Amino acid sequence: MRNQATGRFDGFPADFLWGCSTASYQIEGGTSSGGRGPSIWDAFCREPGRVLGGQNGDFACESHRRWPEDVELLRELGVGAYRFSVAWPRIQPAGRGKPLQAGLDHYARQADALLEAGIEPWATLYHWDLPLALEEAGGWPERETALRFAEYADLCFRALGGRVKRWATLNEPWCSAFLGYGTGEHAPGRRDRAAAYRAAHHLLLGHGLAVRAFRASGAGGEIGIVINPATPRPATARPEDRLAAERASEERTALWLGPIYGGAYPERHLAAQGAAMPIEAGDMAAVAEPIDFVGVNYYNEDAVRAVPAGPEAPEGFAYAPTWQDKTEMGWDIEPRGLLRVMSHIAKTWSPKALYVTENGAAFRDEPDAAGRIRDLDRIAYLRGHLAACEEAVAEGLPLRGYFVWTLMDNFEWAWGYSRYFGLVRVDQRTGERRPKASFRYYRDVVAGHGL
Numbered sequence: 001m002r003n004q005a006t007g008r009f010d011g012f013p014a015d016f017l018w019g020c021s022t023a024s025y026q027i028e029g030g031t032s033s034g035g036r037g038p039s040i041w042d043a044f045c046r047e048p049g050r051v052l053g054g055q056n057g058d059f060a061c062e063s064h065r066r067w068p069e070d071v072e073l074l075r076e077l078g079v080g081a082y083r084f085s086v087a088w089p090r091i092q093p094a095g096r097g098k099p100l101q102a103g104l105d106h107y108a109r110q111a112d113a114l115l116e117a118g119i120e121p122w123a124t125l126y127h128w129d130l131p132l133a134l135e136e137a138g139g140w141p142e143r144e145t146a147l148r149f150a151e152y153a154d155l156c157f158r159a160l161g162g163r164v165k166r167w168a169t170l171n172e173p174w175c176s177a178f179l180g181y182g183t184g185e186h187a188p189g190r191r192d193r194a195a196a197y198r199a200a201h202h203l204l205l206g207h208g209l210a211v212r213a214f215r216a217s218g219a220g221g222e223i224g225i226v227i228n229p230a231t232p233r234p235a236t237a238r239p240e241d242r243l244a245a246e247r248a249s250e251e252r253t254a255l256w257l258g259p260i261y262g263g264a265y266p267e268r269h270l271a272a273q274g275a276a277m278p279i280e281a282g283d284m285a286a287v288a289e290p291i292d293f294v295g296v297n298y299y300n301e302d303a304v305r306a307v308p309a310g311p312e313a314p315e316g317f318a319y320a321p322t323w324q325d326k327t328e329m330g331w332d333i334e335p336r337g338l339l340r341v342m343s344h345i346a347k348t349w350s351p352k353a354l355y356v357t358e359n360g361a362a363f364r365d366e367p368d369a370a371g372r373i374r375d376l377d378r379i380a381y382l383r384g385h386l387a388a389c390e391e392a393v394a395e396g397l398p399l400r401g402y403f404v405w406t407l408m409d410n411f412e413w414a415w416g417y418s419r420y421f422g423l424v425r426v427d428q429r430t431g432e433r434r435p436k437a438s439f440r441y442y443r444d445v446v447a448g449h450g451l
C-alpha cells in the first residue's frame, strides 16, 4: 500500500500470500506407481531428439514418494501456500471413467500434511500431463478433450474440495496449444498451426466447463486460470513500433483473457493468422464463466519492432535485440516488465485478483568447495521482481500474492535436467535435497512479509 502522507510504499497488505510453485510431471517421478497411466510427456520423452539428453520424468525429484520432505522444506520456508499440480493420469489413467482411489488419496494426504503445517494447498488441474489415451484420440484440437477435462476436474473438486480451497484450471494454456501443437517443442510434438488454434479454443472451453463444475459442486473456495501473458515493449518510440508491440501481445494475452472476460477472441489477431476457432453454440458463454483470479507467470519481457507483414511475420512485427542480462534460459531479466504486464491486465480486464503464480530464474548454480550454492544472481532476480510487486501494490493493482518458481530443481521440459530454477538443489542420483542461499533469502522475505 502507498502511505497517503509520504507517498511511499507502506508494506504488503496483511493477507498478502507468499508461496512456492511446482508441477506434477516436473517433480513427481513414480510414473508407473499407484496405477498412473502414461501421459503425453512420457511418450514425448521417449522420442529421440525431443528432450535434451533423452531425459524423462521417470525419477524427477521423486516427490511422489518423498513429498513429506517437500512439505518439511515448505514449512521451513514459512510460506503460506504451496501451488502443485494434480497429474490427470494418476486420477484417470486413460483420461476418462472412474477415478483411481490411490491417485485421489495421494493428493488428499499431501493436502492434509500441508494444512497441518499451516500451508494452504493450491491445486492446478492441468500442468501439461495429458493422459496419452486422450492424445491418441486427437488431443486438445478435439472438443472431446475439453469435455473429458471438465469431468476430471469435477472428480477432483468432489474428492479434494474439502481440503483444497484454491484451484487453477490450466497452467499456461498458450504453451499447451502453441508449443504442443504449433511448434512441436513440447508434447505431443505436433507442428500444425491450425491445430494449435483449435487446441486453444478447447483448452478455454475445458477451463470454462471446469469453472462451471466447480460452482455446481458446492466445494467452496476460489478458482482461476494461470496464464503466461506477454506485453512486449516497443523497441523504439516510433508509433509503428508501439502498434507492433500491441499486436505482439495478443497471442499470449488477449487470446486468453479476451474470451474469459469479454466473451470474444481478438479478431484482428485471428484474421492476421488466418485462424478459425471451432466455436459451437454456447461455447463463449461457458468460456466466460466468472473466475476469482488470474494467475500471472512471468519470467521475462521482449522488445519488438514493426516489419512488413509477410509469411514470416503475419502480424508485422519482429523481436528486436535488447541490452538486458539474460538468465540461463537466454531470457531477458526485466523486472519492470512484470509491473507492465500486470498493469495492462488490470486496466484492460479488471480481474478481481491477480497472483504472480510463477516467477524465478535458471542460473548455472555452481557449488563451492563445501558443496554450498550461493546463488546470488537468483537472489538479485527475485529481489528485483519483488520490488516490482511492491510497486504494483503501491499503484493499487489487485495483486494478492506471489509464488516463486520453484521449490527445487526439476525436469525443465525439453531442457531435461539442464536448467535449474530451484531454491533447493536436488541430487539427480540420490534425490537428496539441499537448500541454496536463495532458499534462505526467500525465507527472510516471507518472515519479514516483504523485502
Ligand code: IFM
Pocket (backbone or CB within 6 Å): 023, 026, 172, 297, 358, 405, 412, 421
Ligand atoms: O518450468 C516451467 C513451468 O512448468 C511453467 N512455467 C515456466 C517454467 C520455467 O520454464
